[in-house]
Amino acid sequence: MTGPQQLAVIGAGLGAGILTSTVGVASLLSFPVLIALGIPPVVANASNTLGLLPGALSGAFGYRRELREVPRHQTIAVVVICAVGAIGGAALLLALPSKVFASAAPWLILFTCLIVGVQPLISRWLRSRSDHPHGTPRSMSPATIGFTALTGVYGGYFGAGAGVMMMAVLGLGLDLELRIVNGLKTLALLAANLVASIIFVFIADLDLAASGLLAAGSIVGGYAGSHIGRRLPATLLRVLIVLAGVIAAVLMLR
Template sequence: MSALEALVVLAAGLGAGILSSTVGVASLLSFPTLVALGLPPVTANVSNTLGLIPGGLGGVVGYREEVREAGPIAKVIVVVCAVGAILGAALLLGLPPGVFEAIVPYLILFTCLLVGVQPRIARWLRVRHERRHGEALSERRHMSPATTVFATVTGVYGGYFGAGAGVMMVAVLGIGTDLELRIVNGLKTLSLMVGNIVAGLIFVVVADPRWDVAALLAAGSLVGGYVGARIGRRLPDAVFRWAVVAAGIVAALLLL
């Protein structure tokens, strides 16, 4: 690898870390960069997953207050995303390649729609509850069984494919809880970190990463993840919501 290529990989890691901690689409930048530099897709995927683990760590450190405020939900996210990532990696190894290629872009677009209309859905749920029970719906600070199931499914998707998994987690937590979006963003970053760690450990066993590339990505993503968290914490809710929607649409179009 030349000095210029090393600088490009380092910059891609920095940008991917920022994207991971803000809108949750880190691989849209880093993975194509590695492929463009001549790495085979599988090697690029493995190296990319390992290189983004420090970015997740940096992001979680940046969101440490939000993760702490989430309380028990943060622990649930760690468990369900770890289990989901294991199942997703098993699907990746056991199913023929390309099984979900046709539906993934539409799945991401659907979750973008959910993120965009989440405030309306939340209001509708509250009005429906008040009409049925004659009392206001209490603030949802815990994950219901249905929300836990959907979070696990998102973890499976993250372990299998990953592109847009952050957008999906924002949709699941935004609709299934009443947490502030800054806390949802912190939990989304936590979920991506857990998924990358689990998938990375599995990939190390079944594939051969380019450790020099992974190391450069890791250095860049560590800084980028922390910087992205500082940016994400200050984004107004509306700006964050529509930034996630825009990032998800770009991801879906690129996959199409």
């Protein structure tokens, strides 16, 4: 990679780290950058997962105050279920032919854009539920467990938009404030990325240079994003993410 390309990957990692701890669509920014550098889709996806791991770690550390407010049994359950789901997602990525992922990636990005676009509706729904703190269960229902596992699978396979999905699943399934849900979501995605990354290191083809550059940016962005996430009015950011995602998906479909 040339110097400007390296800076672009670091910048993508920084932005993706911020998105990991806020909106939850980190791969929507970093994955297309790796594709633009000519890295094959499956290699780019695995390298992207490894590179964003430090961002999820620093983001979870930044939310440590919120995470102390989550009952320990809920934290353990969410982390374990999401991690187990990620094993299945990583296995799908490696087992299916690369052309399957190359064909699916643009549609996954468009699906993510749809999720980000309707996030205000999800947020209003969650706020309406949080106004009635005794109206939601403090234990995980079978539906919450199932959807948490499915989100882990999606996170291990691709990941863009997994944070928004996890926010909805945990916010609707548990009696927690939104700021706490954001912290728990970040920790859950850390677990998914960690498990998938371990699998990819031993089995998948990786571009370690790209992963290292992403890691350098994401570790700073993840921690910064945890502070932004506590007070983020994300309307403009959401619009820019959707526009960038649509453009990236259209370019990949050509």
